[in-house]
Amino acid sequence: MSHTQPLLRVWQQNINKSLAGQLDLLHQAHPNEHDILAIQEPYLDRTSLTRGTQHWRVQYPTTRDPDTAGRARSVLLINRNISTNAWSPIEVPHPDVTAISLHSNGTTVGIFNLYVDGDSDRAIHAAVRAAQKLKEGREETTQLVWLGDFNRHHPSWDSPANEHLFTRHNLERADR
Secondary structure (H helix, E strand, C coil): CCCCCCCCCCCEECCCCCCHHHHHHHHHCCCCCCCEEEEECCCCCCCCCCCCCCCCEEEEECCCCCCHHCCCCCEEEEEECCCCCCCEEEECCCCCCCEEEEEECEEEEEHHHECCCCCCCHHHHHHHHHEEEEHHCCCCCCEEEEEHHHHHCCCCCCCCHHHHHHHHHHHHHHHH
16 A cells, blocks of 8 residues: 655745735636745735735744835745644744645655845755754655746746856756
8 A cells, every 4th residue: 555645735926015916816816726825026005914814824924023024025825725733833033934834644745945145045044954953854845836926037947048057156056
């Protein structure tokens, strides 16, 4: 008898702070078809909150202080069909990284949603440290899913027409 893990259905998108873009995503992403919505540059209202619907629980970065809350550049929307007993936030000391650990059938899945500034790797380093901490001392299988807007350019995922972006510096940063 083979045992298979349940399928995790994720929609990942940069909204570019657009209310219309976020509402369109919420309209298209049906909760029967998606478990997690990973949003980079979400729309934030004047109270620094994003939009969701009754089908989703919003998870913000765990580092949300008054100075950085208005610029949160990543959020996760978790389908309400997933029990809150099955997932928990992961502490990541960076305002542009939102992460949760999802537990199912003896497996922990760390889901990391990052917005990586084009001039800094601090979000990546913070996520790596949190992922290492998540895996420490666990007997069950731990898998990692990294989603995000990494603001890096490489021929493997950029159009060949963007050849001017493939400088040595950009390729080294993308390899990280």
